Amino acid sequence: MLRERLAELVSRASGGELAAADVLASDRSLPALGVTSLVYLRLIDAIEVEFGCDVDLDGPFLDTLDGLADHLANRLAGRLADAPGGRAGDR
Amino acid sequence: MTPLTPETVEFAGARGGEAPLTWGQRMIWSSTRWLPDGDPYFNLSWTLPVAGAVDLPAVLRALRRLIERHETLRTAYVKTGEGTVQRVACAGRLTVGVYETASRPMSAATTLAAELAATAFDYARELPVRCAVVISGGRPRAVALALSHLAVDGWSLNLLATEWPRLLTGDDLPAPGRQPLDQAAYESGDEAAARSARAVRHWRAGLARAPRSMFDFPGREPEEPRFVRYGMRSLATAVAAETLAARCSATTASVLTVASAALLAAVTGHRTAALQLIVSNRHDPCVRDMAAPAALDGLFVLDLADGTFADAVRRGHGQAMAAYRNGHYDLSAVDAVRAEAARERGADLDLDAFFNDVRPDGRWRDLPPVDRGDPAALRERTRTFFVGGYPKVKAHVFFATGPASATCEFFVLVDTAFLPGETAERMLLGLETLLVRAVAEEVPLDRVAEVCGLAPVRRPAGWTRVGDDWIENTER
Numbered sequence: 001m002l003r004e005r006l007a008e009l010v011s012r013a014s015g016g017e018l019a020a021a022d023v024l025a026s027d028r029s030l031p032a033l034g035v036t037s038l039v040y041l042r043l044i045d046a047i048e049v050e051f052g053c054d055v056d057l058d059g060p061f062l063d064t065l066d067g068l069a070d071h072l073a074n075r076l077a078g079r080l081a082d083a084p085g086g087r088a089g090d091r
Numbered sequence: 092m093t094p095l096t097p098e099t100v101e102f103a104g105a106r107g108g109e110a111p112l113t114w115g116q117r118m119i120w121s122s123t124r125w126l127p128d129g130d131p132y133f134n135l136s137w138t139l140p141v142a143g144a145v146d147l148p149a150v151l152r153a154l155r156r157l158i159e160r161h162e163t164l165r166t167a168y169v170k171t172g173e174g175t176v177q178r179v180a181c182a183g184r185l186t187v188g189v190y191e192t193a194s195r196p197m198s199a200a201t202t203l204a205a206e207l208a209a210t211a212f213d214y215a216r217e218l219p220v221r222c223a224v225v226i227s228g229g230r231p232r233a234v235a236l237a238l239s240h241l242a243v244d245g246w247s248l249n250l251l252a253t254e255w256p257r258l259l260t261g262d263d264l265p266a267p268g269r270q271p272l273d274q275a276a277y278e279s280g281d282e283a284a285a286r287s288a289r290a291v292r293h294w295r296a297g298l299a300r301a302p303r304s305m306f307d308f309p310g311r312e313p314e315e316p317r318f319v320r321y322g323m324r325s326l327a328t329a330v331a332a333e334t335l336a337a338r339c340s341a342t343t344a345s346v347l348t349v350a351s352a353a354l355l356a357a358v359t360g361h362r363t364a365a366l367q368l369i370v371s372n373r374h375d376p377c378v379r380d381m382a383a384p385a386a387l388d389g390l391f392v393l394d395l396a397d398g399t400f401a402d403a404v405r406r407g408h409g410q411a412m413a414a415y416r417n418g419h420y421d422l423s424a425v426d427a428v429r430a431e432a433a434r435e436r437g438a439d440l441d442l443d444a445f446f447n448d449v450r451p452d453g454r455w456r457d458l459p460p461v462d463r464g465d466p467a468a469l470r471e472r473t474r475t476f477f478v479g480g481y482p483k484v485k486a487h488v489f490f491a492t493g494p495a496s497a498t499c500e501f502f503v504l505v506d507t508a509f510l511p512g513e514t515a516e517r518m519l520l521g522l523e524t525l526l527v528r529a530v531a532e533e534v535p536l537d538r539v540a541e542v543c544g545l546a547p548v549r550r551p552a553g554w555t556r557v558g559d560d561w562i563e564n565t566e567r
Contacts, residue, residue: 029340036453037342037415041374057416061409063340
């Protein structure tokens with residue numbers, strides 16, 4: 001689910017230039033798909049708004065859909081584990 | 092060119108008001124403070140074409156609507172007890188010169204625009220825009236503009252150019268979602284404070300890794316004028332940058348940024364390069380249609396000690412994204428971090444090396460179809476040229492792309508108090524060589540100077556390296 005939703009956010013950040021289905025199907029990196037820095041920054045903002053968490057770009061660089069999905073899944077799991085009564089799988 | 096009777100445009104916008112400067116305005120404001128009063132360096136000259144059967148009243152009406160819809164074009168910058176503020180006039184008037192020319196109206200407009208931009212703006216009392224209409228063959232053909240950089244950045248100019256034809260034909264345009272007054276309010280809120288705090292953390296970590304200066308070697312007798320800028324148009328560079336970007340999972344902007352960093356490090360004898368990237372701060376859709384200066388500096392620090400140029404591009408792309416993401420901040424907070432880092436290091440940090448990618452969408456859209464396998468074969472088409480000399484610029488080196496979309500346009504400015512002026516041209520050709528070579532083979536980072544035919548600066552006996560800082564022994 002997370003990958004699908006991220007692919008939609010990539011598509012939206014690109015102003016529709018990239019189709020979500022193509023992003024999902026491809027194993028190329030985001031820059032190779034045509035994600036410019038402006039589109040990438042828009043995507044990171046959108047992820048933060050949608051999932052309510054901070055994406056750290058000062059760590060290892062997240063340049064693939066899977067890399068972003070893993071990073072985000074870890075962030076969300078960490079947050080849910082920390083939250084009182086929170087448990088993985090709420091989302 | 093014959094001057095005719097000037098016209099007056101009376102405008103009345105939706106509102107006026109006063110607010111603190113936005114972070115982007117404060118950036119330009121502090122840069123203007125660095126120059127002597129009356130210096131027109133931060134003026135932009137600009138022309139807009141008038142196509143079709145449009146008469147003078149229609150052009151004046153379009154100008155009126157442009158000023159009414161963008162509050163930045165009717166803003167003064169006034170010093171008050173609480174610091175400098177932006178003050179938006181609701182209504183006012185603009186005198187518009189009218190000139191007639193027998194031929195070449197666009198080049199007449201370019202000349203006029205340069206003349207209008209040659210005098211500094213009185214930021215507190217004058218509108219930040221001056222304007223003239225060029226008439227040829229009985230109808231308006233072009234508009235010449237001079238704008239203060241306090242009112243617009245490169246992004247804003249593109250925005251105005253996009254809106255202009257629609258304003259001329261009288262189309263209704265939606266009002267911009269955010270104006271600088273709104274931006275100042277946003278920047279005083281919690282969300283912006285969190286962004287700024289994140290940027291401060293990024294700066295603190297970056298400054299700890301940066302050399303205290305890329306220019307830690309004895310200065311030289313400056314040339315006259317002291318700052319020189321050279322340009323290059325190179326299809327070979329564009330093609331090679333695209334190939335490397337695809338190969339390294341990076342953007343062409345990052346390839347050019349890392350190449351600039353590698354050249355600078357090679358010339359100045361450093362294993363780490365620090366550059367300030369000009370961050371447009373336009374990825375947020377809320378500010379996409381805001382005419383105002385929004386750009387700030389982002390800190391980019393790249394380790395170039397080991398590996399190949401391609402390795403550096405892979406690493407550098409992530410670092411560049413982090414720098415761009417952390418480019419929206421309260422200037423005084425980042426200034427405080429810089430001062431703190433200087434105290435800890437016991438020396439001022441000199442970060443006067445810059446990179447600016449001015450391409451609006453970060454790519455070359457109109458490259459001609461060529462054989463992409465052999466960019467070296469395209470080098471015979473490359474041209475370099477002298478752009479200009481300047482008495483005072485707040486940079487020791489400034490790398491920048493140009494707006495061309497069918498070739499790589501690239502510029503290097505150097506401060507001849509540190510590097511010979513010809514270094515600018517050598518770096519341009521060195522950049523091309525580096526990228527073309529890196530397409531064909533792996534280029535080790537410690538061979539960049541040699542591959543590019545650049546002579547590293549020579550430090551006299553007694554200079555030693557401590558970490559990545561060069562120190563003259565008498566300092567120790």
